[in-house]
Amino acid sequence: MKSSASVLRPSETRQRIVDTAARLFYTQGYNLTGINQLIDEAGVAKASLYQHFASKEELLIAYLTKTSNEWFDQLTEHVSPYDTPKAKVLASFDLLLNFSESVSFRGCNFQNIISEVPLESETVRSVIRTHKAKMRQFFTDLLAETAHAELADAVTVLFEGALIAGQTQQAIWPVQSAHALLEKLL
Structure with missing residues (x-):
């Protein structure tokens, strides 16, 4: 069975990443939000993150x-x-x-x-x-x-x-x- 992250369309994946970043950056701050936490909470692969965003x-x-x-x-x-x-x-x-x-x-x-x-x-x-x-x-x-x-x-x-x-x-x-x-x- 495929994970939910693997069946997301690229625009949905991008949106999930941005929404997760919005929540984390706002609640805990930009500097305290790590890429690994963002990836975990967004439920995406590291490659997916970097496919959509070249940098934090x-x-x-x-x-x-x-x-x-x-x-x-x-x-x-x-x-x-x-x-x-x-x-x-x-x-x-x-x-x-x-x-x-x-x-x-x-x-x-x-x-x-x-x-x-x-x-x-x-x-x-x-x-x-x-x-x-x-x-x-x-x-x-x-x-x-x-x-x-x-x-x-x-x-x-x-x-x-x-x-x-x-x-x-x-x-x-x-x-x-x-x-x-x-x-x-x-």
Whole structure:
């Protein structure tokens, strides 16, 4: 009888590897996740891993790219029912609160990784900067046609700060405080 790993199609194998890496990189960290653990938990052969990813860093980039795409899909869907830019900004902070609680305040996938990779890992750092720039652009676009357009960068800083403070404090109050401040500012 064939093992389940041997009957997976290449795209399924790749997806299983990325999903396993996502879970392990997020819960235990990039540097503490070994290739052998990843192979074991994904249920794939070492050759399969290297057929899809030339290096652990390449797998990290796939994880970050997947995570970014999923975040922005979720964010767009979450704010779409709201009519005003202010309501959409506040809804994005509600989503941040839900996310923070759902991951037990483990924090931002990107902030966690940036502290683990060396400065020389420019490709990884570029993926992270791109994600964060896209978040900034999201708020810039929302507020562009309002009287508060100049606050887009401040909203971005509040969002990022609330995320990291929530992780540090293991509490919801940083996100709630940022939300309350924005209700007054916008």
